[in-house]
Amino acid sequence: MTGRSAALECRGLHLAYDGQPVVTGVALDVLPGESIVLLGPSGSGKTTILSAIAGFIDPIGGEILLGGRTVATAERSVPPEQRRIGVVFQHYALWPHLTAVQTVAYPMHRQGMARSQARAEALVLLERLGLADLADRKPAQLSGGEQQRVGLARAIAREPDLFLFDEPTAHLDTPLRAALQEELAERRARTGIAAVTATHDVAEALAAADRVVLLRDGRVIQVGTPIEVYEQPADLWAARLTGPASALDATLVGDVAVGVEGSGARGEPGDRVLVRPDWASLRGNLTGTVVGVWFRGPHTDYRLATSYGEVEIREAGPPGASVGATIGWQLHRAWLIPAPGS
Amino acid sequence: MAERAGGPAVGAWILVAGALLLLVVLPLVTLVANALADGAGPLATLASDTAIEAWRHSVLVAAAVTVLAVVGGVVGALVTERTDVRGRTLLRLGMVLPLLVPDFVAGFSWLQAYAPGGLTDDLAGVSLPWLAGPIGVVAVLAAGAVPLVYLVVASGLATRAEPELEQAARASGGGRLVAWRTVTIPLAAPSIAAAAALVMVTSMNAFAIPTLLGTPDGFVTMTTRIYRDLAFAADSEAFSRVLALSVLLAGSTLVVMGLADWLLPRATATRTGAPSSSAAGFRRGSWLPAAPLWLYLAVTTAVPLVAVLLTAVTRGIGLPPVPANWTLDHFGEALSSQFATAIGNTLLLAVLAATGALLLGALVAGLGRRHGGRTLGTAVSASFAVPGTVLAVAVLLAYGGLLRDTLWLVLIAYLAKFWALAHRPIGGAVDLMPSEPMHAARASGAGVTTATRTIMIPMLWSTLAAAWLLVFLFALHEVTMSVLLYGPGSQTMAVLILNLQQLGDPTVTAALAVMLTLLTLLAALPLLARRRLLRRLKWR
Numbered sequence: 001m002t003g004r005s006a007a008l009e010c011r012g013l014h015l016a017y018d019g020q021p022v023v024t025g026v027a028l029d030v031l032p033g034e035s036i037v038l039l040g041p042s043g044s045g046k047t048t049i050l051s052a053i054a055g056f057i058d059p060i061g062g063e064i065l066l067g068g069r070t071v072a073t074a075e076r077s078v079p080p081e082q083r084r085i086g087v088v089f090q091h092y093a094l095w096p097h098l099t100a101v102q103t104v105a106y107p108m109h110r111q112g113m114a115r116s117q118a119r120a121e122a123l124v125l126l127e128r129l130g131l132a133d134l135a136d137r138k139p140a141q142l143s144g145g146e147q148q149r150v151g152l153a154r155a156i157a158r159e160p161d162l163f164l165f166d167e168p169t170a171h172l173d174t175p176l177r178a179a180l181q182e183e184l185a186e187r188r189a190r191t192g193i194a195a196v197t198a199t200h201d202v203a204e205a206l207a208a209a210d211r212v213v214l215l216r217d218g219r220v221i222q223v224g225t226p227i228e229v230y231e232q233p234a235d236l237w238a239a240r241l242t243g244p245a246s247a248l249d250a251t252l253v254g255d256v257a258v259g260v261e262g263s264g265a266r267g268e269p270g271d272r273v274l275v276r277p278d279w280a281s282l283r284g285n286l287t288g289t290v291v292g293v294w295f296r297g298p299h300t301d302y303r304l305a306t307s308y309g310e311v312e313i314r315e316a317g318p319p320g321a322s323v324g325a326t327i328g329w330q331l332h333r334a335w336l337i338p339a340p341g342s
Numbered sequence: 343m344a345e346r347a348g349g350p351a352v353g354a355w356i357l358v359a360g361a362l363l364l365l366v367v368l369p370l371v372t373l374v375a376n377a378l379a380d381g382a383g384p385l386a387t388l389a390s391d392t393a394i395e396a397w398r399h400s401v402l403v404a405a406a407v408t409v410l411a412v413v414g415g416v417v418g419a420l421v422t423e424r425t426d427v428r429g430r431t432l433l434r435l436g437m438v439l440p441l442l443v444p445d446f447v448a449g450f451s452w453l454q455a456y457a458p459g460g461l462t463d464d465l466a467g468v469s470l471p472w473l474a475g476p477i478g479v480v481a482v483l484a485a486g487a488v489p490l491v492y493l494v495v496a497s498g499l500a501t502r503a504e505p506e507l508e509q510a511a512r513a514s515g516g517g518r519l520v521a522w523r524t525v526t527i528p529l530a531a532p533s534i535a536a537a538a539a540l541v542m543v544t545s546m547n548a549f550a551i552p553t554l555l556g557t558p559d560g561f562v563t564m565t566t567r568i569y570r571d572l573a574f575a576a577d578s579e580a581f582s583r584v585l586a587l588s589v590l591l592a593g594s595t596l597v598v599m600g601l602a603d604w605l606l607p608r609a610t611a612t613r614t615g616a617p618s619s620s621a622a623g624f625r626r627g628s629w630l631p632a633a634p635l636w637l638y639l640a641v642t643t644a645v646p647l648v649a650v651l652l653t654a655v656t657r658g659i660g661l662p663p664v665p666a667n668w669t670l671d672h673f674g675e676a677l678s679s680q681f682a683t684a685i686g687n688t689l690l691l692a693v694l695a696a697t698g699a700l701l702l703g704a705l706v707a708g709l710g711r712r713h714g715g716r717t718l719g720t721a722v723s724a725s726f727a728v729p730g731t732v733l734a735v736a737v738l739l740a741y742g743g744l745l746r747d748t749l750w751l752v753l754i755a756y757l758a759k760f761w762a763l764a765h766r767p768i769g770g771a772v773d774l775m776p777s778e779p780m781h782a783a784r785a786s787g788a789g790v791t792t793a794t795r796t797i798m799i800p801m802l803w804s805t806l807a808a809a810w811l812l813v814f815l816f817a818l819h820e821v822t823m824s825v826l827l828y829g830p831g832s833q834t835m836a837v838l839i840l841n842l843q844q845l846g847d848p849t850v851t852a853a854l855a856v857m858l859t860l861l862t863l864l865a866a867l868p869l870l871a872r873r874r875l876l877r878r879l880k881w882r
Contacts, residue, residue, distance in 0.1 A: 055785075095782070
């Protein structure tokens with residue numbers, strides 16, 4: 001860290017629900033302005049970590065610091081209303097009895113602003129987010145996407161030092177989801193405020209993060225930039241979590257792959273060679289039998305049975321081979337995952 | 343669990359525990375202590391023919407009423423929730439209306455309508471000579487219990503509105519009735535069983551209808567035997583019998599509740615179909631399935647109430663109920679001094695009981711599941727199972743010396759009985775409320791108290807209003823306890839109607855009954871107008 005203290009720091013965080021440990025020994029630091037994404041399947045502890053940072057639950061071990069100030073240990077903790085955190089909830093958590101403008105004015109009023117001024121500022125903020133027309137509507141009269149935008153406005157109105165996004169788009173339709181993901185990322189970037197996002201959506205994680213934290217069973221498996229976790233996953237599980245991947249037999253591929261530029265894959269028996277679909281292509285001096293072809297619009301996915309195992313290949317354009325055909329293929333690049341325990 | 347504590351819980355806990363102790367525990371302990379101190383007296387009376395007969399009558403009545411009411415209520419619920427019956431909204435409302443008629447008014451109105459010399463006898467020469475007797479008791483109790491079963495089962499069906507499941511049965515070759523029998527009813531089994539237990543307990547503890555219809559015929563149940571022994575007998579044997587029968591009645595209720603709790607399927611069923619608000623069976627709307635329901639409402643509620651209304655406005659007994667003989671004199675008489683006090687007492691008690699029970703109920707719900715809050719909640723719920731007659735005897739023994747003949751005595755019994763009534767919907771709503779809105783408030787800078795005031799209470803207000811109205815209505819209807827606890831000056835309308843009826847003055851009784859029923863309807867109007875409120879009441 002350089003002079004300024006981290007926006008968030010978790011040291012050896014242990015969290016539990018009903019006495020059941022959910023998160024074990026998680027360390028995390030978020031620099032000012034940085035966007036961190038917690039990526040993991042459901043039950044991996046993402047939401048629990050966010051709850052602890054917000055102050056909804058207390059750690060049973062470890063420490064949480066916000067802006068260099070300790071806010072939670074196993075012994076004592078600062079209540080959520082004193083943490084200056086903007087939370088955007090998975091199910092939006094809009095209050096059914098308040099209109100959009102009342103909802104956005106709520107955190108302003110809580111910080112001591114007079115009711116009328118809070119309302120005026122809330123209207124300005126809604127205007128800025130393009131929600132001015134919805135100001136007097138209650139949640140029941142808002143669509144899912146609108147509800148989530150109001151939820152975002154409420155979090156911004158808090159003037160937080162840190163945003164927490166809990167699966168913010170998980171309950172939206174796919175086209176709307178992509179649009180809102182873009183919008184959230186852009187608005188957050190413009191505020192320059194650090195953020196921690198929990199998601200199980202790889203595309204969202206890779207697009208929105210400065211750094212990605214891979215979580216499994218309440219433990220950190222890997223931390224890195226989106227490109228690092230995609231290209232150099234720590235293990236097979238991490239590889240599958242971060243995108244489509246084929247795992248080939250290392251010794252055999254190693255033999256053949258020596259001459260393949262950029263693969264660098266030369267392993268021991270039991271090692272696996274990870275191949276992303278775009279790291280291989282059809283036509284080449286290796287051979288395989290096509291066992292599956294899926295036309296996806298802009299590109300086509302092929303699955304080939306080869307002597308090294310099954311490999312998935314993605315090529316632009318419509319299908320150029322059909323099931324049963326024996327064709328050539330080649331590797332452009334690969335990532336070696338050592339056998340467990342070696 | 344590292345979830346945050348809800349604030350100053352210790353003070354609330356002490357308050358709740360103290361109230362429970364004073365309102366319920368102390369009276370019941372006093373009752374049992376009295377029964378034990380009485381030596382062999384209570385035991386001897388338990389073995390007596392009088393006590394055994396009363397017990398047998400109560401159990402038989404309860405069993406018969408349960409069977410009839412479950413059949414009627416389930417059919418009603420299937421018609422309104424699983425067919426495309428025409429006039430569904432009206433029908434749903436209609437099926438709840440009989441609940442608003444106080445049971446002593448129901449018993450009285452059946453007599454006015456169907457007894458020899460009643461309305462139908464006058465008009466068509468048709469009467470039910472068996473009305474005053476065990477069959478009449480069962481019939482009127484069952485007619486009143488049908489809406490109770492209906493409410494529980496209909497809401498059970500509504501929460502399992504997954505038309506796909508029934509459509510799958512139809513697509514597999516079953517007819518509508520087969521789909522009901524093999525899919526709908528098995529899925530609704532938990533709510534049907536819960537409704538049966540509820541009806542069994544309430545009809546075993548029923549007092550007004552057995553008094554009105556059974557006592558004249560010499561048909562005595564546990565509750566009416568206790569009333570007679572306490573109110574009209576002065577010997578020590580009668581007092582021993584009161585103690586013994588009170589304990590026996592409470593024990594029998596406990597056995598039914600325990601059995602129900604043990605037999606009721608606890609596991610929550612998995613949802614496999616897409617939920618939907620409507621579950622259609624017919625293609626076109628039809629009036630036909632509604633016919634038995636409208637008939638039931640006409641026979642059990644409309645005709646008897648018309649009979650009471652006619653009695654109330656007809657100048658004298660024996661005169662034909664035609665406009666020429668109509669007068670409002672009986673209403674004037676009903677509003678005269680003695681009766682005015684009773685009306686005032688009733689309203690005052692109902693408001694105090696509703697407000698007190700609401701505060702106590704919210705307090706228990708606010709304790710949540712921590713700090714023994716759950717245990718206290720269960721204790722409060724359990725206190726509702728104590729039969730009114732038993733509770734009244736217990737309160738009389740514990741506080742009668744100090745508060746005899748005052749409204750306070752009745753109020754203590756009301757709070758003890760109706761606390762659970764307010765607590766259950768509030769507790770249920772608090773349990774169901776997601777944690778996110780409160781979390782969002784805390785994250786927006788609100789402390790616990792502010793978040794409760796600005797978010798929790800506004801979100802729950804319709805439940806709070808519904809709970810208040812529910813207790814208010816029950817207090818308006820209440821007669822089982824007040825008839826044992828009232829004194830000169832602390833009579834309620836219900837007690838007055840019961841006493842007048844027994845003295846044989848049907849005209850003023852009818853006028854009072856009409857007024858009380860109208861008052862009840864008026865109070866229930868907000869509940870009926872906003873179905874949302876009604877749905878907040880968890881009939882479990």
